[in-house]
Amino acid sequence: MVIIRIALSVPVDILFDYQAEDASSHDIGLRACVPFGKKKLTGIIMAIGTETQVPIEKLKSVYCIFREINPLPPALLDLFQFCSQYYHHPLGMVIMNSLPVLLRNNKPVKLKDSAQHPLRLTDSGRRIDITTIPARNRVARRLLTEFQNATILTAQQIKQISPRTSKLLIEWKRLGWVTEKPTIETSPSKTTPIPTLTADQANAVTTVTAELERFNTWLLHGVTGSGKTEIYLRLIESALSHDKQTLVLIPEINLTPQLEAVFRARFRTVLLINLHSGLNDTQRLTGWLQAQRGEAKIILGTRLAVFTPLSRLGLIIVDEEHDSSFKQQDGLRYSARDLAIFRARKTNIPVVLGSATPSLESYFNAINGRYRYIRLASRAMQSARLPSIQYIDTRIHKSQAGLSEPLLKALEKCLANKYQSLIFINRRGYAPVLLCKSCTWSALCQRCSSRLVVHLRDKKLCCHHCGHEENFPRACPQCGNQDIAPFGQGTQRVEETLRAHFPAARILRIDRDSTRRKNAWKEILHAIHTHQVDILIGTQLLAKGHDFPNLSLVGILNADTSLYSTDFRASERLFAQLMQVSGRAGRANVAGHVLIQTEFPDHPLYHALQQHDYDTLAQALLTERKIAGFPPYVYQALLRAEAHSIKIVLNFLKQAAHLAEPTQAIELYDPVPAQLLRLKGMERAYLLIQSTSRKQLQTFLAEWYRQINTLPTRQVRWVLDVDPIEF
Ligand SMILES: Nc1ncnc2c1ncn2[C@@H]1O[C@H](COP(=O)(O)OP(=O)(O)OP(=O)(O)O)[C@@H](O)[C@H]1O
Numbered sequence: 001m002v003i004i005r006i007a008l009s010v011p012v013d014i015l016f017d018y019q020a021e022d023a024s025s026h027d028i029g030l031r032a033c034v035p036f037g038k039k040k041l042t043g044i045i046m047a048i049g050t051e052t053q054v055p056i057e058k059l060k061s062v063y064c065i066f067r068e069i070n071p072l073p074p075a076l077l078d079l080f081q082f083c084s085q086y087y088h089h090p091l092g093m094v095i096m097n098s099l100p101v102l103l104r105n106n107k108p109v110k111l112k113d114s115a116q117h118p119l120r121l122t123d124s125g126r127r128i129d130i131t132t133i134p135a136r137n138r139v140a141r142r143l144l145t146e147f148q149n150a151t152i153l154t155a156q157q158i159k160q161i162s163p164r165t166s167k168l169l170i171e172w173k174r175l176g177w178v179t180e181k182p183t184i185e186t187s188p189s190k191t192t193p194i195p196t197l198t199a200d201q202a203n204a205v206t207t208v209t210a211e212l213e214r215f216n217t218w219l220l221h222g223v224t225g226s227g228k229t230e231i232y233l234r235l236i237e238s239a240l241s242h243d244k245q246t247l248v249l250i251p252e253i254n255l256t257p258q259l260e261a262v263f264r265a266r267f268r269t270v271l272l273i274n275l276h277s278g279l280n281d282t283q284r285l286t287g288w289l290q291a292q293r294g295e296a297k298i299i300l301g302t303r304l305a306v307f308t309p310l311s312r313l314g315l316i317i318v319d320e321e322h323d324s325s326f327k328q329q330d331g332l333r334y335s336a337r338d339l340a341i342f343r344a345r346k347t348n349i350p351v352v353l354g355s356a357t358p359s360l361e362s363y364f365n366a367i368n369g370r371y372r373y374i375r376l377a378s379r380a381m382q383s384a385r386l387p388s389i390q391y392i393d394t395r396i397h398k399s400q401a402g403l404s405e406p407l408l409k410a411l412e413k414c415l416a417n418k419y420q421s422l423i424f425i426n427r428r429g430y431a432p433v434l435l436c437k438s439c440t441w442s443a444l445c446q447r448c449s450s451r452l453v454v455h456l457r458d459k460k461l462c463c464h465h466c467g468h469e470e471n472f473p474r475a476c477p478q479c480g481n482q483d484i485a486p487f488g489q490g491t492q493r494v495e496e497t498l499r500a501h502f503p504a505a506r507i508l509r510i511d512r513d514s515t516r517r518k519n520a521w522k523e524i525l526h527a528i529h530t531h532q533v534d535i536l537i538g539t540q541l542l543a544k545g546h547d548f549p550n551l552s553l554v555g556i557l558n559a560d561t562s563l564y565s566t567d568f569r570a571s572e573r574l575f576a577q578l579m580q581v582s583g584r585a586g587r588a589n590v591a592g593h594v595l596i597q598t599e600f601p602d603h604p605l606y607h608a609l610q611q612h613d614y615d616t617l618a619q620a621l622l623t624e625r626k627i628a629g630f631p632p633y634v635y636q637a638l639l640r641a642e643a644h645s646i647k648i649v650l651n652f653l654k655q656a657a658h659l660a661e662p663t664q665a666i667e668l669y670d671p672v673p674a675q676l677l678r679l680k681g682m683e684r685a686y687l688l689i690q691s692t693s694r695k696q697l698q699t700f701l702a703e704w705y706r707q708i709n710t711l712p713t714r715q716v717r718w719v720l721d722v723d724p725i726e727f
């Protein structure tokens with residue numbers, strides 16, 4: 001009897017056995033559809049055997065095994081296993097949630113488009129003069145133009161240009177203009193000039209390339225504008241020359257257009273896919289399959305892309321490795337950066353973590369020799385220097401609507417010089433709220449323990465935690481006072497003030513609202529690069545990764561709000577963020593200046609920032625952490641729980657704590673309510689567990705997880721959060 005053992009997306013961490021006479025060991029990693037209770041479910045075959053614990057009369061037969069696409073490779077199955085064990089999350093849920101939606105349902109994959117090979121423009125195709133095609137052949141003209149821009153087009157992309165191209169393409173293939181043959185031609189295109197590496201860059205490239213064949217975690221710590229992207233390009237080029245794939249992980253979908261354009265321009269003949277969260281189901285499946293088949297050579301993506309099957313993986317790059325977006329904040333709370341390191345180790349290939357402001361964890365590992373450490377101390381462009389940083393003491397310089405006189409003066413000067421400037425508003429824990437000054441009533445969200453944020457433009461109050469929206473009240477609901485006004489500076493308020501002050505300036509506000517539309521980012525970036533904008537106003541979205549050559553002045557508002565936070569990571573984050581946003585200034589031929597409004601100009605964090613001195617601050621923070629017993633000196637996990645009332649939650653956590661058998665190596669703390677107690681109508685609390693030994697913590701968690709699962713938890717939702725970064 002042949003038994004297949006399947007991982008299904010159900011909240012119990014076991015494999016399920018089914019009979020499947022036609023199965024063989026080649027089927028491991030394939031999808032199979034099986035009966036499950038009254039339902040049909042599709043899961044992944046993890047093992048094949050001849051024996052089962054299930055009584056024969058209860059053993060059911062598989063409906064079918066889907067063999068139209070290749071099985072998930074063993075290395076990927078290893079990654080899933082590790083992920084499930086390390087984060088204590090059911091294996092089937094780990095796997096199924098990482099797969100493209102079209103692979104999760106009970107149907108075979110329709111391979112019509114995704115199976116077709118992408119087409120590549122040949123040299124003779126490139127030489128065709130577009131004007132030789134009659135103007136009335138609009139489809140032909142558009143298609144050729146697209147090919148001449150991108151060189152490689154997938155079936156999907158071609159279909160988007162026009163659904164009526166098949167005849168045309170048959171003809172073009174016959175003429176030798178396009179071909180299905182993949183190329184491993186890796187010589188970079190001649191059209192974009194390739195810079196000569198700086199000494200620091202050259203050193204980085206040589207050092208890593210010398211060890212492309214084996215696992216190492218490299219921390220590439222280069223100041224803002226030091227040209228880390230160029231290093232990535234050279235490393236990718238090396239990987240390509242061995243016909244290997246590179247996985248590039250980035251924190252934000254907003255950063256992809258810029259990076260994608262740079263990569264495409266450099267590697268015109270190579271298939272690059274972009275697996276971000278904005279794709280539709282078919283696009284995602286297509287890219288995923290091209291990656292699995294090894295056709296896509298460069299895979300660019302956010303967090304989830306770490307789970308892409310890659311048959312010829314040779315290099316992983318994690319850009320902006322310090323960014324908290326790499327950690328998933330619900331469900332399976334994985335860190336894509338940490339999984340990338342695991343994956344690289346298993347595959348025996350290098351993983352490069354790049355940042356101007358490494359996380360303290362990575363920095364700690366680098367100075368201890370666990371990671372290999374590469375530093376880039378200066379900016380890549382000869383003319384570029386790190387910006388000058390100055391503080392505006394807001395106790396002396398009073399401000400109008402948040403903007404002080406010296407900052408307004410500096411903006412004026414920048415405008416006169418025709419340079420761009422950026423006003424950055426630190427939003428963390430600070431946004432404009434509606435306040436009644438006579439009775440101190442403020443507008444609260446009904447479902448979360450948070451204040452509603454004022455959106456001036458559409459006269460709405462919004463909850464930034466659950467998305468709830470309501471209209472402005474006419475008067476204070478508590479005392480009837482009609483004079484209720486927004487309090488605090490949001491991006492919209494600052495925009496209004498600046499517009500009034502500089503009526504001729506072209507001002508662009510960038511926040512979640514203004515970037516939601518499809519292609520919004522592409523248009524914004526285009527506007528900035530073609531200098532259709534004088535002043536940018538934005539929040540965290542603008543802080544990272546961008547390269548705007550003409551940006552000279554950065555003004556920072558509300559930084560102080562994070563200085564004295566209770567979160568032990570607040571200083572690290574604030575420093576990273578300020579260094580990143582300051583780093584947008586003066587990256588090319590214009591000098592950069594940064595002005596920070598603060599009430600605490602003498603704070604050590606600001607001192608370090610002014611000196612661009614990452615090390616002094618990092619060392620100081622590490623010392624603090626060591627004394628206080630915080631990561632990276634200990635390893636942490638949270639048991640997070642939520643229910644309709646905090647009493648139920650705390651009760652559950654106490655029961656769970658009771659089940660635990662802490663050893664000497666494990667510290668178990670009392671349950672505490674979360675800082676944001678109510679979220680989307682649920683009340684939340686957590687319990688902290690920590691240990692100086694990661695291994696012991698894991699052993700403890702595995703046993704404890706098993707026991708918590710035996711508790712009656714009908715009213716409670718709970719999850720283990722390993723290596724939590726938010727409390
Ligand atoms: N060797 C070089 N010679 C001249 N210019 C270079 C060189 N390398 C990179 N540059 C240019 O320097 C600028 C900054 O490079 P890049 O955006 O890669 O910096 P970065 O290290 O990623 O910085 P950040 O961490 O701030 O994102 C870019 O405009 C890039 O084209």
Ligand SMILES: [Zn+2]
Pocket residue numbers: 445446447448463464465466467468680
């Ligand atoms: Zn809410």
